Amino acid sequence: MTTAVDDDLWSAIGDPTRRRMLDLLLTEGAGTATTLSRQLPVTRQAVAKHLGVLDRAGLVRATPAGREKRYQVDDAELERAAAQLAAVGAEWDARLNRIKRIAEAIQTKRSDNG
Amino acid sequence: MTTAVDDDLWSAIGDPTRRRMLDLLLTEGAGTATTLSRQLPVTRQAVAKHLGVLDRAGLVRATPAGREKRYQVDDAELERAAAQLAAVGAEWDARLNRIKRIAEAIQTKRSDNG
DNA sequence: GTCATGTGCAACCAAAGGTTGCAGGAGGCG
DNA sequence: CGCCTCCTGCAACCTTTGGTTGCACATGAC
Numbered sequence: 239m240t241t242a243v244d245d246d247l248w249s250a251i252g253d254p255t256r257r258r259m260l261d262l263l264l265t266e267g268a269g270t271a272t273t274l275s276r277q278l279p280v281t282r283q284a285v286a287k288h289l290g291v292l293d294r295a296g297l298v299r300a301t302p303a304g305r306e307k308r309y310q311v312d313d314a315e316l317e318r319a320a321a322q323l324a325a326v327g328a329e330w331d332a333r334l335n336r337i338k339r340i341a342e343a344i345q346t347k348r349s350d351n352g
Numbered sequence: 353m354t355t356a357v358d359d360d361l362w363s364a365i366g367d368p369t370r371r372r373m374l375d376l377l378l379t380e381g382a383g384t385a386t387t388l389s390r391q392l393p394v395t396r397q398a399v400a401k402h403l404g405v406l407d408r409a410g411l412v413r414a415t416p417a418g419r420e421k422r423y424q425v426d427d428a429e430l431e432r433a434a435a436q437l438a439a440v441g442a443e444w445d446a447r448l449n450r451i452k453r454i455a456e457a458i459q460t461k462r463s464d465n466g
Numbered sequence: 467g468t469c470a471t472g473t474g475c476a477a478c479c480a481a482a483g484g485t486t487g488c489a490g491g492a493g494g495c496g
Numbered sequence: 497c498g499c500c501t502c503c504t505g506c507a508a509c510c511t512t513t514g515g516t517t518g519c520a521c522a523t524g525a526c
Contacts, residue, residue, distance in 0.1 A: 243371070252362075252363075254357075254363070270472075281515070282473085288514085304472095305473075306471090306473080307472085317448055320441040321441065321445075322441075323441035326371070328434070330430055331431065331435075334431055384504090385503085386502085395485065395486085396503085402483085405482095419492040419502075420502090420504080467526100469526085471522100472521105472523080474519105475518105475519085477518085478516080478518105479515080480514090483511085485510075486508090487506105488506085489506080492501105492503085496497105
């Protein structure tokens with residue numbers, strides 16, 4: 239079946255730093271490039287670029303609040319992303335199991351026939 | 353909880369070309385850089401590099417066969433990778449649901465108190 | 467008004483995915 | 497054996513992307 243994957247969405251969550259950022263935004267509800275960079279091993283500018291990627295992918299939404307730009311996770315879109323991860327994982331699992339079953343069937347047949 | 357993710361494993365399956373290669377190897381049982389490149393939009397050399405990455409990540413194993421180098425998926429390791437994908441997806445889902453439940457609880461409380 | 471803090475833009479660097487080009491090794495066949 | 501074919505491996509090079517530093521600008525606090 240080869241699960242159809244939204245490549246933009248996947249590449250957005252493919253980066254480890256971006257995943258950590260999503261984690262932080264989830265646990266803290268919201269954050270800015272500056273606050274996030276304080277909890278990450280990269281500079282504010284790097285975080286800002288990542289926020290741009292996540293924004294274009296629709297995974298986060300920005301809300302200007304005074305002089306800062308507050309980001310928060312878009313629930314629906316992250317849910318979609320989570321579903322895709324699960325789907326790909328599930329398909330691989332299914333295919334591996336199918337192969338195992340076939341292998342066992344052949345094994346059984348062999349011992350039957352001698 | 354922030355699911356611990358094996359970053360090497362994840363980055364190996366993070367590339368779309370490598371995922372397609374794994375799909376091909378699964379459906380066809382095995383393949384070489386040359387046979388895979390014929391079914392992909394990239395050159396043999398690019399495929400060879402990706403096979404190197406997948407090999408170092410342990411996701412595939414090479415078996416020299418005459419003049420060709422036949423690769424096949426390492427079942428256990430791909431199963432591990434699939435589990436990680438599912439785990440991250442599941443955790444995001446759980447956290448989103450937790451947030452939703454809390455939001456609903458607050459909503460309920462508000463209408464209770466007037 | 468001044469100072470501190472947060473944002474935005476630009477130049478630059480290194481790693482990774484991809485390409486072309488070429489040299490080398492293993493099989494098939496006259 | 498000699499030749500041809502096909503597959504592999506290495507090297508140089510380009511482009512994108514994650515990351516950095518440096519600087520200009522805006523906004524809130526005092």
